[in-house]
Amino acid sequence: MLAKRIIPCLDVKDGMTVKGTNFVNLRTAGDPVELGKAYSDNGADELCFLDITASFEGRKTFTEMVSRVAAQINIPFTVGGGVQEIRDVERLLNAGADKVSINSAAIYNPALIDEIAQHFGSQVIVCAIDARNDQDGWHCYTKGGRQRQELGLYDWAHEVQERGAGEILFTSMDHDGVKEGFANEALAHLADHLSIPIIASGGAGNMEHFRDAFTIGKADAALAASVFHFGEIRIPDLKAYLHKENIVTRL
Amino acid sequence: MNVAIVKYNAGNIYSVMHALKRLGITPTLTDDAELLSKADRVLFPGQGEASTAMSYLREHNLDKVICSLRQPVLGICIGQQLMCRHSEEGDTDCLGIFPLDVKRFQPVLHTDKVPQMGWNEIYDLKSPLFNGIKEKEFIYNVHSFYVPYDKEYTIATCEYILPYSAALHKDNFFATQFHPEKSGDVGERILKNFLEL
Numbered sequence: 546m547l548a549k550r551i552i553p554c555l556d557v558k559d560g561m562t563v564k565g566t567n568f569v570n571l572r573t574a575g576d577p578v579e580l581g582k583a584y585s586d587n588g589a590d591e592l593c594f595l596d597i598t599a600s601f602e603g604r605k606t607f608t609e610m611v612s613r614v615a616a617q618i619n620i621p622f623t624v625g626g627g628v629q630e631i632r633d634v635e636r637l638l639n640a641g642a643d644k645v646s647i648n649s650a651a652i653y654n655p656a657l658i659d660e661i662a663q664h665f666g667s668q669v670i671v672c673a674i675d676a677r678n679d680q681d682g683w684h685c686y687t688k689g690g691r692q693r694q695e696l697g698l699y700d701w702a703h704e705v706q707e708r709g710a711g712e713i714l715f716t717s718m719d720h721d722g723v724k725e726g727f728a729n730e731a732l733a734h735l736a737d738h739l740s741i742p743i744i745a746s747g748g749a750g751n752m753e754h755f756r757d758a759f760t761i762g763k764a765d766a767a768l769a770a771s772v773f774h775f776g777e778i779r780i781p782d783l784k785a786y787l788h789k790e791n792i793v794t795r796l
Numbered sequence: 797m798n799v800a801i802v803k804y805n806a807g808n809i810y811s812v813m814h815a816l817k818r819l820g821i822t823p824t825l826t827d828d829a830e831l832l833s834k835a836d837r838v839l840f841p842g843q844g845e846a847s848t849a850m851s852y853l854r855e856h857n858l859d860k861v862i863c864s865l866r867q868p869v870l871g872i873c874i875g876q877q878l879m880c881r882h883s884e885e886g887d888t889d890c891l892g893i894f895p896l897d898v899k900r901f902q903p904v905l906h907t908d909k910v911p912q913m914g915w916n917e918i919y920d921l922k923s924p925l926f927n928g929i930k931e932k933e934f935i936y937n938v939h940s941f942y943v944p945y946d947k948e949y950t951i952a953t954c955e956y957i958l959p960y961s962a963a964l965h966k967d968n969f970f971a972t973q974f975h976p977e978k979s980g981d982v983g984e985r986i987l988k989n990f991l992e993l
Contacts, residue, residue, distance in 0.1 A: 547956060548915040548934060585980070590915055616814050621936060621978045641810040643978065666843055668911060668938045712913065737906070742913050763907075765914065795915040795934040 546793040549759045550590035550766035551780060552744065553773040555580060557626075558597045560606045562774065575774070578613045584773065585620050587780045590795055592618065593646070593714075593768060596626030597689075608640050615641020623671050623714075634661050638669060646671040646714055649687035652694060652701070655708060662709030671744070672710035674701060676731075677718040683731060690718050699734065706741050713739065714768065716746040724750025724772070732762030744768050752778060752786045759792050797991060800835035802862065803827040805852040806844030806874050815977035819988055829861045837868050837991060840875035841977070843938070846898070847886030849878060863891055868993045869969050876964060876971035877941055885941050893969050894949050898941050901957050911940040912956045918974070923951035923965050927989050933982045935962070935974040942973060 555562040555577045562577045581592050594614065596607040604627060611624050624637050625646030634645045651658055651672055661670050675686045676698040683698035702713055715735060717728035727748040735743050742765035745758040749769035758764045772778045784794045799816060801809055803825045816823045816839075823839070824831060832838055840862060842849065853859045862869070862879075871879045878890045883898035890898070901910045915934040918926075937954070943961040945953055954962035954973070963972045970990065976983035 546916065547912060550914050615810060616817065619815060619818065619978065619984055620980050621975075639810070641814060643811065666845070668843060668913070711911070740903070740909055742909055765909070 548590065548793045548795045549764075549787065550744075551588075551755070551783060551794070552591045552593050552623075552766055552768040553581075553584045553589050553780070554593040554595065554746070554768045554770045555774075556595050556597050556770065557607060557610065559603060560610060563597070577610055578617060580774070581614055581618055581622070584780065585618050588784050588795070589620065589780055591620060591766070592622040594622065594624045595646070596624070598627075608636060611637055611640035611642050625671070625673060631657065631660050631664060634665065634669070638665060644669050644671050644711070646673045648673040648675065649692075651705065652685060652687050652696060655704065658705055658708040658710055667709045667711040670710045671712045671714050672705040673714040673716065674698060674705075675716045675718055678728070678731070686718060698731065699738065702735055702739060706739050710741060712742045712744060712765075714744040714746055717748060720748030721746070722771070723748060724754075726750065726754040727758040727762055727764070727767065729757055729762035732758060732764050736763035736765075742766065749778075752783050755783060756787060756790050756792060759787070760790075797821060797836045798834070799823040799837045799839065799991070800832050801825045802832065802838065802840045802858065802875075804842070804849060804856070804858060806842030806849040809841055811975070811977045812839060812841045812872065815984065815987055818984065819991065821991065827856055827858060829857065832861055833865060835867065837870070838862075838865055839870050839872065840879070840971075841872040842874045842878075844874055845886060846874065846877060846883040846890065846941075847888040849874060850888050850890060853878070853891075859891055863893060866968055868990065870990050871969070871971035872977070873939060873973060873975060876943065876961075876973050879964070879969060879971050880943055883941060894943070894946075894964050894966055894971070896943050896946055896949060896961075896964070898943055900941050904957055908957050912937050915979075916954050916956060916974075918952040918954050918962045920953045921951070923963070923970070924993060925963065925965070925970055925986060925989050926952060928985055929982060929989075935972075935976070935979040935982060935986075937974045939973060
């Protein structure tokens with residue numbers, strides 16, 4: 546059976562990992578390569594590294610980090626943050642990344658997804674969608690959650706699938722950093738209406754939340770940061786718990 | 797040990813190169829017939845589309861070179877598919893090393909997503925390639941096409957929608973549908989076994 550995946554996410558700024566609460570108040574939490582290796586040794590199924598530095602220098606540091614990760618880690622990893630054009634994708638894949646996540650740039654230029662799919666295949670594209678359940682329904686947000694778009698979550702998710710995205714990484718801004726569980730209803734809606742894998746993100750606080758994302762939310766993978774970085778949940782314990790709850794995991 | 801990786805247009809070979817380096821091997825990436833035939837081991841990895849890849853191999857005469865290799869060869873992912881007779885992807889005639897035809901996964905349930913992406917178990921392991929590997933270990937997959945189970949050539953089985961060939965063997969040719977270079981310690985052991993065949 547195909548296993549549900551657990552993906553620790555490392556936000557990287559100037560070569561160090563950080564994690565914010567509701568996209569602000571960043572706290573520092575260590576060297577990304579060392580942390581990534583530790584997660585891999587502990588049973589993480591994939592890793593995700595997001596570059597949250599915007600500067601040219603920061604991007605260069607990040608690309609060097611991607612090469613170090615590729616050299617040392619033997620599980621798949623996704624990188625993203627600030628990917629604007631196909632050359633960014635090429636640079637990150639050439640540094641050894643398996644997949645690249647694109648977010649705002651895809652909303653501003655949807656044809657970018659088609660272009661990446663044609664050049665490198667759908668399997669390299671993780672389309673990250675940040676969305677919030679506003680009074681008039683789920684809306685996409687860009688620029689790290691600062692800019693509301695008229696685009697609805699479900700319409701956009703369907704469009705990125707049709708354009709050739711390989712996976713969708715859906716972050717609920719309402720749930721992110723709050724640690725009260727994932728946005729399971731929206732996740733289930735995505736899973737029911739799409740044929741590509743959905744990665745749940747935003748809201749992990751305890752092990753039951755992961756179980757619910759897989760059972761109620763029907764997610765294929767779940768991504769989290771702070772609960773792993775600060776040792777609140779150990780991945781081997783989480784895997785053992787999910788196994789006990791009859792969820793297929795790679796033990 | 798002299799290990800060569802077939803250089804062609806079905807990219808991401810970086811992870812295979814890194815995986816070999818972790819095993820103490822610095823591989824040569826080449827499309828040169830002589831370098832390939834003289835290597836101790838040849839890897840034929842890749843991701844990409846079958847018809848584009850086959851056109852490139854034919855244009856560069858690599859189809860004949862690969863088929864003529866006599867040392868242990870390991871195809872990975874699309875490498876395995878290209879080593880078969882025919883692929884449904886782009887209705888492509890392939891290298892024909894394995895007399896098997898590559899099919900596209902047909903979802904049965906709504907939850908059957910194509911491509912298969914992620915970790916799945918291999919079983920019925922029947923080759924020194926899997927020395928030290930337990931039944932039902934997890935390996936990493938990303939693919940929409942598969943080689944059906946075959947009682948003669950299948951040396952590892954995996955189940956996704958239906959049981960299919962996770963690995964094949966014939967003479968000096970080995971192939972895996974999964975990515976050993978991305979399958980953690982299990983994958984590393986499989987690559988090590990290949991180097992020790």
